[in-house]
Amino acid sequence: MMSATPNFYSPLALAGLAGLLGTAWALSVWQGLGVGKDLLWSALRATVQLGLMGFILAWLFRQDQPALLVSFLVLMMLLAGRFNRRRGAGIPHAYWIGVASIAIASTLTLAWMLISGLVFWKGQSLVPIGGMIIGNAMNAVSLALNRLRSEVDQREDMLLAMLALGATERQAMRHLYATVVRSSLIPTIDSLKSVGMIHIPGITAGMILAGMAPVAAVSMQLVVMIMLTAAVSLSVASAVLLAAPLALRFGESNREPG
Known part of the structure; x- marks a missing residue:
């Protein structure tokens, strides 16, 4: 057979x-x-x-040591920051902004998952789930930093005029927050909307291939999708709040003669 x-x-x-x-x-x-x-x-x-x-x-x-598991996840966050630095090239401290944003999203999401009993302090549970959160948060933060730079470049004259009229950096950038966050979340939200209707996600497909009942597989997929949507939203919001004033400073310094 x-x-x-x-x-x-x-x-x-x-x-x-x-x-x-x-x-x-x-x-x-x-x-x-x-x-x-x-x-x-x-x-x-x-x-x-x-x-x-x-x-x-x-x-x-x-x-099977919790300290090793946490250290491994922290190492993954530090490595993820390197990819964010490339996408956010030109934004001061893009590396640490990426690491901090991913750490905030990962910590809060994993804390809820542990409290609710959906994840356990075991390597087979914590590391794969943590890796999915970190990877998706990294991609979303890269999109956010890239879009933020683009928005600052396009609207730099208007932003500098607002500064000249007395606005603070955060006040000048505030109207860009929603635009950058929404555009960065488009892939995640579209994926959540279309799951089960247009495509069968990887976790569901993998579990079904491994012999798990389809209902159990899609139940796990739903938990993972909601978890990743929450983590991505937290990471993007954190990255934009941290990076926006710095991105404006970078744009202003590029206009200085010499």
Whole structure:
């Protein structure tokens, strides 16, 4: 009888993955999109990183020490800040803004999850959930910082005029908060709206492939989606509040002669 779980390490499966990646690379080369090299490098990097992650998590779960689990999550937040720094290039302290925003969102969300009993002080529970929160918060903060820079660049003259009339940096930037937050949350909110109607998310698909009953799988997916929406909203709001005055200062300094 054929197994319901695919063998991801079979030669045929590996050839299929290589073919999928090769198709995307060939399309990039054919149309001159300029992303072929990034596709190949990113795939290689993801393979190495996930392989290392598998060994690290196996060791971490065997230790079963809360301090190690928290330290690992903190390390993930510090690494996530590097990606936020790239997207927020030009905003002073973009790295620490990213780390602080992710830390606020992760701490509050995980605290609620632990209190409610949806997450336990076990590596198999805390680390995967914490990793999902940190990863989604990182992506949302990157979008927020990037959009914030764009908004400041487009409206710099008006913002500087408000400062000249006596407004504080926060007062001048306040009307941009909602615009930046809304645009940064579009992917998350659209995903929440369309889940179950247009697409089957990864957790649901993975659990069903592993043999779990569909109702149980979608129940877990709902919890995760709401958790991630809350975490992303908190991280974006925190990042915008922290970065907005600094982004305006950067824009003003760029206009100074010399």
